[in-house]
Amino acid sequence: MFVDHDGQATEIDDFPDLGDETEQDGVSETSDGGVVAPIKEKARGTGKQKVPSEIAKHLRGPVLASARPPRPPSAGAGRQQTSMASFVMDELxxxxxxxxxxxxxxxxxxxxxxxxxxxxxxxxxxxxxxxxxxxxxxxxxxxxxxxxxxxxxxxxxxxLDTIREPWDVTGLTLMTDGTTTTSNRPVINFIAAGDSGAVMVKSVDMEGKDKSAPAFARMWEEVIRELRVHRVNAICTDSAQVNISARKILVEHDDPAIRSIPWVPCACHVCNLLMSDIASVPWIAEVILQGREITTFIKRHQRALAMFRRAGREYKTQLGITDGRPLELIQPGETRFGTNFVMLQRLREVEAVLLATVSIRVGMIPRGIGPLRQGREHARNSYETRCRCEYPYKGIRPGFCK
Structure with missing residues (x-):
C-alpha cells in the first residue's frame, strides 16, 4: 500500500519476472536486491496510478508496502563516524x-x-x-x-669497505695512543684515518706485556704490514718518550718502505704540553692555584653556590637577558692542563657575578656559619689581591684582573 500526496491509497502488485537484470526509466535491478529496484506496477480499481518517480528512486531492497518521502540530507552527512578499530589501535x-x-x-x-x-x-x-x-x-x-x-x-x-676503498689512492694516517679501560686494564688503540673517514684497526691488551720502545716498534710494524705498507702516509702518536724512541728504531729499519714513513706528533698533545710549560711560570701557577680555590670553594658549598647562582640571575635581569641560564663555574681536571685556562677564562666572564657574591652579599650569611664566612672572606681577599697585582707586562696579566 502506498499513500500519495493527495491521501489516495494505491496498492502495488508483485513485480513480473525480469531476469537477472532489468532496466526501466534509467533504474536497474540486480538479482541480489541490493540496488535500486525498478517500479513496474499495475493499479487496481478506480484509483489506479503509478508511484511517483521522485519517490520510486529512493526505494531500495525489497519493495516496501509503504514508503515515505526522503529526508533532506543532514549537516553532518559528509562526516565519517570514528570506528572502534582506530580507538583500539591508539590504545595499542x-x-x-x-x-x-x-x-x-x-x-x-x-x-x-x-x-x-x-x-x-x-x-x-x-x-x-x-x-x-x-x-x-x-x-x-x-x-x-x-x-x-x-x-x-x-x-x-x-x-667499512666504502672507507677503505680510497686508501690505495689517497693513503692513510696511522694513529696510536695508549689508554686505560674502566677496569684499569692498559690498552693501545690503532686507528687508520683517511679522506673518507677513520676506522678502528685493532686494540691491543697490554696487561703484563712489554712496554719498551723495541716492543712498540714491532707492534707498529705489524699493524703497518696488516694495512699494507704502501698505504701508510704517516704515523701519528703523542710525544711520549717511548714513542719517540720507537720511531727512531723504525728509521733504521731494513725495509726502505717502512724506513721512509714519517712520524707526526699529535697536535693536541703538543698544545697540552705547551700549556703545561706556560702553567709552570711562577706567577701563572699562583693564579691557577687561587682560581682553583675560588672555583672549588663555591662548587663544594651549597650555600655559596646558591648565592652565586642567585647573583647570576639578578645580573642577567639587570642586563635585560631573558634567554638561557647564567654561566656556571668550570672546575678544572686533574690531568688536563687546558682545563686550567678554561677555568680562568670562565672566572673572567663571571667577574661581575663573583664581585656581587663575595662583596655585596656578605651580610646575607648567618653569623652561626663560621667556616663558610671564613671561606668567603678568604675567597674575597684572594680575588681582590690578584686584581691589585702589578705585573711587568700588562698584556699578560690574568684575564679576570682589571
Missing part, C-alpha cells in the same frame, strides 16, 4: 610506546639511540612482520652474545 600504540620507553629508561639507554639507523631498521622490520601477520620473538641473552655478535661484525666490516 600507547602501550607499545610506553613499553619501548620503559626499556630505554631501565637500561639507561641514551635518547639519541632512537635517531640511529639501526633503530629505524628495527621499526621497519617490525612493520613488515605485522603486515605478514607473523609473530616475532625478541632475541635473548645467549643469542645476542653468541650468534648476533659475529654476524654484526661481518655487516660492519662490509660497510
Amino acid at each position: 600504540q600507547k602501550e607499545f610506546d610506553q613499553a619501548i620507553a620503559s626499556f630505554f629508561f631501565e637500561n639507561a639507554i641514551a635518547f639519541n639511540a632512537a635517531r640511529s639507523d639501526s633503530y629505524k631498521n628495527m621499526e621497519r622490520t617490525m612493520n613488515e612482520a605485522a603486515r605478514s601477520r607473523k609473530m616475532l620473538k625478541l632475541p635473548g641473552y645467549n643469542f645476542l652474545r653468541t650468534k648476533a655478535l659475529p654476524t654484526e661484525y661481518k655487516i660492519v666490516d662490509t660497510d
Whole structure:
C-alpha cells in the first residue's frame, strides 16, 4: 500500500519476472536486491496510478508496502563516524610506546639511540612482520652474545669497505695512543684515518706485556704490514718518550718502505704540553692555584653556590637577558692542563657575578656559619689581591684582573 500526496491509497502488485537484470526509466535491478529496484506496477480499481518517480528512486531492497518521502540530507552527512578499530589501535600504540620507553629508561639507554639507523631498521622490520601477520620473538641473552655478535661484525666490516676503498689512492694516517679501560686494564688503540673517514684497526691488551720502545716498534710494524705498507702516509702518536724512541728504531729499519714513513706528533698533545710549560711560570701557577680555590670553594658549598647562582640571575635581569641560564663555574681536571685556562677564562666572564657574591652579599650569611664566612672572606681577599697585582707586562696579566 502506498499513500500519495493527495491521501489516495494505491496498492502495488508483485513485480513480473525480469531476469537477472532489468532496466526501466534509467533504474536497474540486480538479482541480489541490493540496488535500486525498478517500479513496474499495475493499479487496481478506480484509483489506479503509478508511484511517483521522485519517490520510486529512493526505494531500495525489497519493495516496501509503504514508503515515505526522503529526508533532506543532514549537516553532518559528509562526516565519517570514528570506528572502534582506530580507538583500539591508539590504545595499542600507547602501550607499545610506553613499553619501548620503559626499556630505554631501565637500561639507561641514551635518547639519541632512537635517531640511529639501526633503530629505524628495527621499526621497519617490525612493520613488515605485522603486515605478514607473523609473530616475532625478541632475541635473548645467549643469542645476542653468541650468534648476533659475529654476524654484526661481518655487516660492519662490509660497510667499512666504502672507507677503505680510497686508501690505495689517497693513503692513510696511522694513529696510536695508549689508554686505560674502566677496569684499569692498559690498552693501545690503532686507528687508520683517511679522506673518507677513520676506522678502528685493532686494540691491543697490554696487561703484563712489554712496554719498551723495541716492543712498540714491532707492534707498529705489524699493524703497518696488516694495512699494507704502501698505504701508510704517516704515523701519528703523542710525544711520549717511548714513542719517540720507537720511531727512531723504525728509521733504521731494513725495509726502505717502512724506513721512509714519517712520524707526526699529535697536535693536541703538543698544545697540552705547551700549556703545561706556560702553567709552570711562577706567577701563572699562583693564579691557577687561587682560581682553583675560588672555583672549588663555591662548587663544594651549597650555600655559596646558591648565592652565586642567585647573583647570576639578578645580573642577567639587570642586563635585560631573558634567554638561557647564567654561566656556571668550570672546575678544572686533574690531568688536563687546558682545563686550567678554561677555568680562568670562565672566572673572567663571571667577574661581575663573583664581585656581587663575595662583596655585596656578605651580610646575607648567618653569623652561626663560621667556616663558610671564613671561606668567603678568604675567597674575597684572594680575588681582590690578584686584581691589585702589578705585573711587568700588562698584556699578560690574568684575564679576570682589571
